[in-house]
Amino acid sequence: MVEILTDNWAFLLSGxxxxxxxxxxxxxxxxxxxxxxxIFRVSPVVPLRLVGSAYVEFFRNIPLLSLLVLVTFGLPDIxxxxxxxxxxAVSLILSGSAFVCETVRSGINTISIGQSEASRALGMSFTQxxxxxxxxxxxxxxxxxxxxxxxxxxxxSSLVAAVGVSDITNVTQQLNIRYAEAVFLFLLSGAVYLxxxxxxxxxxxAVERRLGRSRIAGGKAVSR
Amino acid sequence: MLESQTTAPLVQLRxxxxxxxxxxxxxxxxxxxxxxxxxxxxxxxxxxxxxxCRCINRIEKATEGTIMIEGRPLPQEGKALAAMRAExxxxxxxFNLFPHYTVLENIALSPIHxxxxxxxEATAQARDLLARVGLADKADxxxxxxxxxxxxxxxxxxxxxxxxxxxxFDEPTSALDPEMIKEVLDVMTELAESGMxxxxxxxxxxxxxxxxxxxxxxxxxRIVEQGxxxxxFTRPQTDRAKDFLSKILDH
Numbered sequence: 344m345v346e347i348l349t350d351n352w353a354f355l356l357s358g359x360x361x362x363x364x365x366x367x368x369x370x371x372x373x374x375x376x377x378x379x380x381x382i383f384r385v386s387p388v389v390p391l392r393l394v395g396s397a398y399v400e401f402f403r404n405i406p407l408l409s410l411l412v413l414v415t416f417g418l419p420d421i422x423x424x425x426x427x428x429x430x431x432a433v434s435l436i437l438s439g440s441a442f443v444c445e446t447v448r449s450g451i452n453t454i455s456i457g458q459s460e461a462s463r464a465l466g467m468s469f470t471q472x473x474x475x476x477x478x479x480x481x482x483x484x485x486x487x488x489x490x491x492x493x494x495x496x497x498x499x500s501s502l503v504a505a506v507g508v509s510d511i512t513n514v515t516q517q518l519n520i521r522y523a524e525a526v527f528l529f530l531l532s533g534a535v536y537l538x539x540x541x542x543x544x545x546x547x548x549a550v551e552r553r554l555g556r557s558r559i560a561g562g563k564a565v566s567r
Numbered sequence: 568m569l570e571s572q573t574t575a576p577l578v579q580l581r582x583x584x585x586x587x588x589x590x591x592x593x594x595x596x597x598x599x600x601x602x603x604x605x606x607x608x609x610x611x612x613x614x615x616x617x618x619x620c621r622c623i624n625r626i627e628k629a630t631e632g633t634i635m636i637e638g639r640p641l642p643q644e645g646k647a648l649a650a651m652r653a654e655x656x657x658x659x660x661x662f663n664l665f666p667h668y669t670v671l672e673n674i675a676l677s678p679i680h681x682x683x684x685x686x687x688e689a690t691a692q693a694r695d696l697l698a699r700v701g702l703a704d705k706a707d708x709x710x711x712x713x714x715x716x717x718x719x720x721x722x723x724x725x726x727x728x729x730x731x732x733x734x735x736f737d738e739p740t741s742a743l744d745p746e747m748i749k750e751v752l753d754v755m756t757e758l759a760e761s762g763m764x765x766x767x768x769x770x771x772x773x774x775x776x777x778x779x780x781x782x783x784x785x786x787x788x789r790i791v792e793q794g795x796x797x798x799x800f801t802r803p804q805t806d807r808a809k810d811f812l813s814k815i816l817d818h
Contacts, residue, residue, distance in 0.1 A: 461657075462677075464626060466729060468646065475676060
């Protein structure tokens with residue numbers, strides 16, 4: 344079994360690299376799109392709120408696999424031809440951003456209304472309120488939920504194997520066809536996900552501890 | 568038009584009515600505040616005095632009626648409303664300092680981002696204001712490290728940093744321990760003496776009596792009585808005001 348590793352290490356590493364790349368692109372994209380969707384959802388403009396809600400409800404409630412198939416085989420039908428990697432990334436972003444949106448929105452909702460009243464009374468625009476006052480405080484409460492979304496994107500990325508993206512799952516499937524060592528190979532890909540996920544969870548806890556120690560968090564505890 | 572701007576009251580309310588669902592919090596309120604005037608807004612809890620105060624800078628939207636600031640009607644939304652709010656300072660019962668910024672940053676934040684004052688200038692001005700409220704040594708502290716009275720003094724400095732034409736105080740001492748009320752009232756008295764136009768919603772009868780030019784007494788969403796502090800406290804006209812004063816002055 345060891346020779347499966349030694350003979351195919353470059354292939355396996357390319358699979359790991361694809362998984363890591365997909366996860367990072369998928370998560371960062373989700374973060375950006377999801378934050379924009381959340382701003383839509385808390386905006387004072389009703390049509391924007393409706394667009395935000397519709398986006399979240401749509402992409403949160405369809406399976407990632409369906410999205411992947413839609414993006415990979417549906418988009419070419421309307422003339423959009425993306426490289427396979429980006430079909431996976433776009434699907435992960437569409438699905439992940441819906442969850443980021445709800446995380447950011449609930450983070451915003453934990454900030455007392457007095458903070459937004461005070462910033463409005465000082466003449467700040469809606470964007471300034473969010474950027475200077477609300478989001479920096481909301482972020483503290485969002486670290487752990489965002490780490491969960493990251494892990495969700497990581498684990499969800501294994502589905503791209505189904506549409507032919509050569510991520511670690513796809514690579515181990517191909518090796519399984521050649522060597523018929525299903526248990527060993529899926530344990531191997533499982534270990535990759537486990538290690539990456541534990542790393543992200545640990546990083547999330549570390550960020551949270553640092554924020555918890557700062558005087559910022561103390562401010563919240565006392566001023567409420 | 569020019570003439571109306573120079574002679575019009577700084578704040579003018581006509582027929583201001585506010586509903587929360589079916590509850591009528593304000594009932595056709597008329598109120599004029601002249602430049603430099605200090606008006607105390609008194610009344611029992613639920614009489615609508617905080618709501619009235621919050622309608623003036625549209626933190627609360629009046630259901631009906633007109634509100635004019637310096638002769639111009641209050642804008643409905645957007646940039647014009649934000650610009651008007653910058654001219655109308657507000658101090659809240661719960662301070663509402665920004666916990667993730669230092670005291671100095673709290674004060675300089677809006678001048679820098681809303682007024683586009685250069686950072687060095689805004690910071691220098693913030694230090695002056697901190698000294699004025701007696702907290703020069705707290706510039707680099709975070710709000711959580713200050714007492715309630717100190718936080719409220721910072722909040723007053725923060726409102727002053729925008730160089731507002733009128734300051735609204737919404738029960739500024741109601742969340743404070745008794746021993747901290749005086750330090751905040753001292754700052755407010757100093758402000759009143761400096762000529763700032765002020766509307767103060769308060770339960771501090773001493774402040775209303777000695778620092779204000781006029782007292783408005785509210786009941787059930789209306790201003791039912793107004794006059795000089797001396798007249799109101801010694802010879803209240805309405806039964807409602809007599810009842811209110813007898814309840815609070817007995818103790």
